[in-house]
Amino acid sequence: MADLIFSGISKTFAGARALDGIDARIQKGEFVALLGPSGCGKTTLLRLTAGFEVPDTGSVTLDGQVLAGPGTFVPPEDRNIGIVFQSYALWPHKTVAGNVAYPLEVRRLPVAERRRRVAEALDVTGLTAFADRAPAQLSGGQRQRVALARCLVADPRAVLLDEPLANLDLALRAAMQEAFAAFHRRTGATMLYVTHDQTEALAFADRVAVMQGGRIRQFDSPEALYDRPQDCFVAGFVGDGAVIALAATDTPIGGRIVVRAVGQPIQARCGSAAPTHICVRPEQVRIDPAGPIRARVSGCAYQGGRFRLVLETQGETLVAHAPRRAHPGEEMCLSLGSPWAFRDPAAQVFPQAMQDA
Amino acid sequence: MTAISGDAVSRSLDRLIPLLMLPVVLIALGPIMRLLAEALGIGSGLTLSHAAEVLGRDSTRIALWHSLVTAGSGTVIAVLIGAAFAFAVALTDIRAKGALVFCLMIPMMIPPQITALAWMQVTGPSSVLLRTLGAAPPLGSPQPLHSAWGIAVLLGIQHASIVFLTLRAGLRLIPGDLIEAARISGARGWRVWAQIVLPLSLPSLAAGGAMTFVTALGNFGIPAMLGIPARYSTLPTLIYQRLTGMGQSVLPEVAVLALLIGTVAIAGVLAGRLFLGRRAYGLAGLSAQPLTLSLGRRRPLVEMLLWIFIVLTLVVPLLALLATSLIPAYGVPLTAETATLRAWVEVLLNQPVTRRAYANSLFLAGLAALILMAVAIPLAWITSRRPTRMTRAVDTLIDLPYALPGVVLAISCILAFMRLPFGITLYGTLTIILLAYLSRFLVVMLRPVQAAIGQLDPAMEEAAASAGARLGRRLRTIVLPLAAPAAAAGAILVFLTAVNELTVSALLWTGGTETLGVVIFNLEDSGDTVMASALAASIVALVILLMGIVQLGSSRLPKGTVPWQI
Numbered sequence: 001m002a003d004l005i006f007s008g009i010s011k012t013f014a015g016a017r018a019l020d021g022i023d024a025r026i027q028k029g030e031f032v033a034l035l036g037p038s039g040c041g042k043t044t045l046l047r048l049t050a051g052f053e054v055p056d057t058g059s060v061t062l063d064g065q066v067l068a069g070p071g072t073f074v075p076p077e078d079r080n081i082g083i084v085f086q087s088y089a090l091w092p093h094k095t096v097a098g099n100v101a102y103p104l105e106v107r108r109l110p111v112a113e114r115r116r117r118v119a120e121a122l123d124v125t126g127l128t129a130f131a132d133r134a135p136a137q138l139s140g141g142q143r144q145r146v147a148l149a150r151c152l153v154a155d156p157r158a159v160l161l162d163e164p165l166a167n168l169d170l171a172l173r174a175a176m177q178e179a180f181a182a183f184h185r186r187t188g189a190t191m192l193y194v195t196h197d198q199t200e201a202l203a204f205a206d207r208v209a210v211m212q213g214g215r216i217r218q219f220d221s222p223e224a225l226y227d228r229p230q231d232c233f234v235a236g237f238v239g240d241g242a243v244i245a246l247a248a249t250d251t252p253i254g255g256r257i258v259v260r261a262v263g264q265p266i267q268a269r270c271g272s273a274a275p276t277h278i279c280v281r282p283e284q285v286r287i288d289p290a291g292p293i294r295a296r297v298s299g300c301a302y303q304g305g306r307f308r309l310v311l312e313t314q315g316e317t318l319v320a321h322a323p324r325r326a327h328p329g330e331e332m333c334l335s336l337g338s339p340w341a342f343r344d345p346a347a348q349v350f351p352q353a354m355q356d357a
Numbered sequence: 358m359t360a361i362s363g364d365a366v367s368r369s370l371d372r373l374i375p376l377l378m379l380p381v382v383l384i385a386l387g388p389i390m391r392l393l394a395e396a397l398g399i400g401s402g403l404t405l406s407h408a409a410e411v412l413g414r415d416s417t418r419i420a421l422w423h424s425l426v427t428a429g430s431g432t433v434i435a436v437l438i439g440a441a442f443a444f445a446v447a448l449t450d451i452r453a454k455g456a457l458v459f460c461l462m463i464p465m466m467i468p469p470q471i472t473a474l475a476w477m478q479v480t481g482p483s484s485v486l487l488r489t490l491g492a493a494p495p496l497g498s499p500q501p502l503h504s505a506w507g508i509a510v511l512l513g514i515q516h517a518s519i520v521f522l523t524l525r526a527g528l529r530l531i532p533g534d535l536i537e538a539a540r541i542s543g544a545r546g547w548r549v550w551a552q553i554v555l556p557l558s559l560p561s562l563a564a565g566g567a568m569t570f571v572t573a574l575g576n577f578g579i580p581a582m583l584g585i586p587a588r589y590s591t592l593p594t595l596i597y598q599r600l601t602g603m604g605q606s607v608l609p610e611v612a613v614l615a616l617l618i619g620t621v622a623i624a625g626v627l628a629g630r631l632f633l634g635r636r637a638y639g640l641a642g643l644s645a646q647p648l649t650l651s652l653g654r655r656r657p658l659v660e661m662l663l664w665i666f667i668v669l670t671l672v673v674p675l676l677a678l679l680a681t682s683l684i685p686a687y688g689v690p691l692t693a694e695t696a697t698l699r700a701w702v703e704v705l706l707n708q709p710v711t712r713r714a715y716a717n718s719l720f721l722a723g724l725a726a727l728i729l730m731a732v733a734i735p736l737a738w739i740t741s742r743r744p745t746r747m748t749r750a751v752d753t754l755i756d757l758p759y760a761l762p763g764v765v766l767a768i769s770c771i772l773a774f775m776r777l778p779f780g781i782t783l784y785g786t787l788t789i790i791l792l793a794y795l796s797r798f799l800v801v802m803l804r805p806v807q808a809a810i811g812q813l814d815p816a817m818e819e820a821a822a823s824a825g826a827r828l829g830r831r832l833r834t835i836v837l838p839l840a841a842p843a844a845a846a847g848a849i850l851v852f853l854t855a856v857n858e859l860t861v862s863a864l865l866w867t868g869g870t871e872t873l874g875v876v877i878f879n880l881e882d883s884g885d886t887v888m889a890s891a892l893a894a895s896i897v898a899l900v901i902l903l904m905g906i907v908q909l910g911s912s913r914l915p916k917g918t919v920p921w922q923i
Contacts, residue, residue, distance in 0.1 A: 050819070050823055051822070051823075052819055052822075075822070075827075076819070076822040076823050077822045077823070077824075077825045077826055077827050078825070079823075080825070081823060082823060083819070083820065083823045085814075085816040085819070085820060086816075087814050087816050089814055089816035089817045089819065089820040090820075091817060091820075091821075091835060091839075092839070093838040093839060102821070102824050102826070102834070103824035103825055106821075106824055106825040106826045106830065107825055147820075150820070150824070151823070151824075154824065154825065
């Protein structure tokens, strides 16, 4: 039972509901990203895990120990959970080595042991040469690594990262993502990573919890989120493409279903009995002179090696990739290759049965 | 690491908060509360008849009127001076702004009785400076500063920096693009100033005026030095004369007088807050571009006028003070032959009274600064990190002992500490002066530290908590080192203000516990002007030195720490 478990967690700030019934289980050694738009509650969930906030209801359990729950609260200093802040929160009056050594000083480790572990942590993060610098003398990426080294040196039970790349430029971001992933492979630490950037989340996390309005919408592997979203929010928020309401559906057989959308019968993949929407990814839209769907180009953007086309058809908007530039107003024919059909839990309008249509 | 019960986050804090808040409330606010009780006659039956009797007297009404007249006209003068400097410094491209502001701030940091003493050495028939220059009025002609006008002018000069600081802070809130918008619409120079800048800065000006009025109203040094010889009493000097003349028997009476001046002062404070609250309204601009109007060819002229003013109101009086301190006896003109350091040697090395006063003042100021520094860091941390209704109320109320006139606090302290349980009295000891200083200067220490802690990223402390550090360790290893520069600056400010302090100690001292402020006043009062000048000049040198130290460190301090660099 070496897992981080959230059960039934709710949290309200001044009447505003930040978290609303969060249930999740994160396995030991898992790298989990909390992904969502700003204000979705992801940072609150992180701070609850660290112990900076107290949940109104529900409990947080780590390795079988209740960290927060009815009548129980372990303060942050007793949790042995490491955290890397968005602002890094390096102490400006301490050197790099001083920052990294602090958690060990607090734990009263013998000096020799302390030195050895600081040197090790600096080595892992490639900071050995900077040990005696002040944080102000470091670049953004170096500060980030100091924050990481400081949180790892005490061998924490879990590592929390709060938008750790938000303050870095693009090139550095890619390098640091790589560093986090390599670090995770090496230490096997349980990592919880908050971000609003889906490329970050999808690239390295084992699983991603997509959050919105204080709830976890879907908690799945990146490829599952992309291929098999469970509701309209996840389908629209993760990855590119279109979410289209269905006009009619047939009965699903063996994970396949025939649905009617954009005026055409379409073969779709499906995981529920009565889907309401389909999610069409750009690679599922083929520009095909013999295709049944006629569409008009309304936008075209170059994306390095290909063009992203925005296409209007039957009052819906589709996104496709094309090898050649297209001009707004141009007409073309399309065919769709097995999009994903799902049932949105919040759907108000339901498709008709196919035979009636 | 077993789970512990309850809301542990707040539990460890809850133990700390009352521990710290209780003595703070008792010492900072207790005396003021005691004064209220006394005036309302609590203990001798709740009645206002005693208060009505004191308030009905002629002497009270005349002193109140004098206070209002001198403080009022002093405020007008301060507004004119402070506004001229603020507009010139904040809006135009004059050079050497830093030096100009530093010089304008010196009068604020110099004790008022020294200001009065220095000015008396400029004017009047016995002025050493005028006699040396051969320009002194004939002997026997009156000292022109011994008048209501003299008091008002010096109050105006002394407190001009309050208007200056408030107005400049307000001008900095005006986004530069408002001026640019006016200029692109075709307005230029004076029109921009009169139609855009002035209307927007009126609330700041009014707030600065209200604060100046309150400070001038409580000023004791200037009306004491200039008014008492002319039998022109204001409320603070009336209280002083009643209490020193009649002793403790008049305490209930002076308590009423203290409440009267306190009420007027609080009205002023509230008016100031009201104006300040209005000034930021709707001015949240995006442009960080500072306002700068180019003066063009008139720039040297404006600069010259400002510096001439500084020379006349700062350099000349201080030179006159220095000249008086260098003559062997009052009345002798200063020449190369007569110049002597005898008075300096006397006050600094020989006279037991002045040496004792130096020791007392330095000890009291140093101890007050140390104690307040120790209190301010945890207190500032609580008010900014764990605000509750109680901490917010205390945060507002601790302004009172500093904002209220010093005589009010002094009377409050006498009442509060005269008869303690077990027959203990603190009256006539250094302890009562120390307690009064702690109450009065807490806010001087607290605000810079609050500014520093407010600018600290809370994540710094959260990172330490995650690293396993408990509250005490976090305060010691993270908050303390980072707030230390601001605390040091605050401590120097407290020290500076306490060394200069006269109003409180004038009412609380007895033989053996005299402070520097009291001794200067007594020396001058007994006609020892040369010695008073030498002592005053030595204090001015100390003040400017301390201000210089703070100034040198100001670039490393958070914004808002150094009062003359708001």
